[in-house]
Amino acid sequence: MTKRIWEDLLTERDKQVISAAGYDKEGASSWESRGMGTNPMVLVIDMQRLVVGADEPILNAVEEYRTAMGEIAWNAIDHIEPFLEFSRNHEIPVTYTRVVPSSYDDPNHEDLDIVDAVAPKEGETVINKSYASAFYGTDLLSRLVRGGHDSVIIVGNSTSGCVRATAIDAQQNGFNVVLPQECVFDRIEASHKIALMDLWMKYAEVLERDEVESWVEGIDE
Template identity: 30%
Template sequence: MTTPWDVFLTDQDRAVVARGRFSRRMGFGQRTAVLVIDAQKYMVGESGNDAAWPSSCGDIGRHAVGEIARVVGAAQTAGVPCFFTRFEIDPSGNDMGVYRRKRDLLENEHWCLAGSIGAELVPQLQPAVRDVVFVKKKPSGFHGTPLLGYLVERQIDTVVIVGGATSNCIRATVFDAASYNFRAIVVQEAVFDRIPISHAISLFDMDRQFADVVGVEQVLEHFRTLPQTS
C-alpha cells in the first residue's frame, strides 16, 4: 500500500525506523468496534460552497465520507458495533475551555454549535439500532465520554478508527486507545484532514508507534470473515 508519508521520509529516516523496530503490525484482535470520529457536516462542507463552511476539509473530506460509509456499512452487516462521536459546542462558548483562546466561530451555523446544521452527522452515515452516538467536547473520543465503558462492556479489544481530522481528533483518539491497550486500526482512505502534510505526518506517527494504518479493503475483508448477525 502506498502511504502519504513516503514522499517526506529520507533514507536516514527509514534507517531510524528500521533500527528502532518501529511500525510493526498489531493486527486485529478477537472483538472489533468501529469509532467514527466527527463525521459531521461542518467537517466536510458543501461542494462548490466551502467558503461558507470555515472548518470544511473540502473534497478530501467528502471523498473520505464515501469510504467511511463503506466501512460502517460492512461493520453493520457483520454485527460490529459502531460508535459515532459528534464534536459539539454550546453556542455560548462556555464549554470550550482553553480551546476558545485559539479560535471560535460562535456566530456561524456552519460550525459545530449545538443545534446547528454544522453539528449534524453527514447524511451518508446512518447509525443502526445497535450503534451509539454521543457528544464529545475535546479532541479524543475517550476524554470525558462513556466510550471506554461501552467498549469494556462489549469486551472489545480492537478499534477501527475513521473520520476526521487526522491530525487532531483522530490522532488524539488513537493515542488514548493505545493508552487503554486497545489495538488501534486507522483506515487510510477513511480519515481526512484540511492540510495534506498534517494528514501525512500524523498517519506516519500513528503507524510508527500506536496504530496500524491500513487500506480500506483490508478492513472490509476482515469484516467479511466475521459471522454475520441479524
C-alpha cells in the same frame, strides 16, 4: 502490501532509521503498539456538517464553514460509507462522536448534525464530546468494556487532531487500534501523512480499507 502514503515526505535517513529501529515490523518497543484483536467496534469521528461542508474544493467550502474540508471530506466519505455498511453486515457495532464547540449554545444546531451520507442507523450510539479525544469526558471506555471489545477501528477526522487523540487514548487504555487510511482525512496533506506515520510507528495498525475488511471477514471464519 499497504501503500505507505507518507513515504514521499521521508528522507533517506528517515527510512533507514525506521527500518534499523524496527518500527516497520514491530512498532514501538515500549508497548504492544500494533495488533488487530477479534472483537472490534467502529468509531466514526465527527462527520458533521460544519466539518464536512459541501462537496467542493476546500477553499470554497471554508467560505461557508471555516472548519469545512469540502472535497477532501467527500473523497473519504466515498470509502467511509461502504465501509460502514460492510461493518454492519458483519455485525460490527458502529459508534459515532459529535464535537459540540463551546461557541454553539444549541447542541442540536443543524451545523452539528452528522451528514446524511454516513448518518447513524437506528439504535446506533452518538456520543457528544467537547475535546479532541472521544474518551475524554465521555462514557466511551465503559461502552467498550461492557461490550467486551478488544479493538477499535477509527474513521473520520481529523487525522492529526481528533483521530490521533482518540487513537492514542484507545491504545493507552489497552485497545488495539486499526486505521483504514482511506477513511481518515485532514485539511492539510502534510499533517494527514505525518499523523498517520506517527500513529503507525507508535500506536496503531494503518492499513488500506480492503485489508481491514479482509481482517474483519477472517474474524467470522
